[in-house]
Amino acid sequence: MDTTNALGAYLRARRDLVRPEDVGLIAGGRRRVPGLRREELAMLAGISSDYYLRLEQGRGRHPSAQILDALAGALRLDAAATAHLHQLARPRVRRSPRPRAERVPAGIAQLVDQFPMPAYVYGRYMDVLAANALARALSPNFRPGRNVLRQVFLDPGDRELYLDWERATAGVVGGLRAAAGADPEDPRLAALVGELSIRSDRFRTLWARAEVGHRRDGTSHLMHPKVGELHLRHEKLVIPGADGLQLIIYHTEPGTESAQALALLGSIAATEELEAAAGKDDAVRGTPRAPVSDPRDAGAAGSTS
Structure with a gap:
């Protein structure tokens, strides 16, 4: 995972997924890349090849929203992927030296x-x-x-x-x-x-x-x-x-x-929780316990006569 140039890595990955014929281009001849060439994507987005190259190499860090939208359109990104592209292009917030522990309220x-x-x-x-x-x-x-x-x-x-x-x-x-x-x-x-x-x-x-x-x-x-x-x-x-x-x-x-089936699983889970709790109590007291009946046994018992 490229953490120093996430925007460029994402653009390269998405460029590889778009076939020339998908966007109205003629593939023509032998191609060294599986998807669009850099210059093809730049042309489709209406930007210069040099500027796109700088973006992909991490030398043009903060493109405008208009350029990002143009690239998203050329790459045929959906709404979620477009939002992700914009997110990657934002200036990085200075990170804390220690990650915060995740706690559930x-x-x-x-x-x-x-x-x-x-x-x-x-x-x-x-x-x-x-x-x-x-x-x-x-x-x-x-x-x-x-x-x-x-x-x-x-x-x-x-x-x-x-x-x-x-x-x-x-x-x-x-x-x-x-x-x-x-x-x-x-x-x-x-x-x-x-x-x-x-x-x-x-x-x-x-x-x-x-x-x-x-x-x-x-x-x-x-x-x-x-x-x-x-x-x-x-x-x-x-x-x-x-x-x-x-x-x-x-x-x-x-x-x-x-x-x-989910209701049955709930009954089984409740039974297992009771057994586990009873086992802990008995371990503390040092006394044996009677087994808790399994809800699946009720159906089996009812089927025999």
Whole structure:
């Protein structure tokens, strides 16, 4: 990840994605680049080739909004990618020598615990900071201390959980790209991108596409080991005044099989929480305990006579 010339790196990556024929140009002859040449992009944007070269090399740091919009149009960027381009071109704010610790506001943490659907909070680097019992039951990687980005690419269990793994991975990388625009020189972000680029071919491919994701809602298709197939919707809500922390909530369509499966998962999670709490109490007192019944056993018992 180029932290010293993020604007130039982004322009190069997006230039590689645009074919000449997509913008009305004739490819013609042998080309050394997969997408547009620098001079072609400059012509389409109505700027000089020399000025564009300086932008891409990091020697023209702060282009005007009009030039950025012209480049966005030539590169066929959508609204999210255009906003990211403008963000990268802004003057950098002097960074604090020590990064601020990410903390979930107490009221939000309480809300997450009481929410009846799977809910968790993650920060700028997609570190899970808070999660309720149902979210932890949905995936062990939603536990505080885990990193959603690292787990979805490196944990084989996540690959099995997400039936739409390719779409899910594209979504999280797009979200990371959007977050990176606020501070592309962030050393921890650069380290995370570097680690995943080395360890995951899929991440490296997606990061090279330079696609930006700003969607606050979407769907997930999961195969849960305890309750089976789940079709879920998820919403991402930015927590005001919390330095980019986001609250993620999963929910289902009422009356569907997924709603029933999620309700069963909630019962299982509650049972496991009770067993864990009882086990701690017994360990303190040194007394044995009776097992808590598993809600899945009720259906099995009712089917025998």
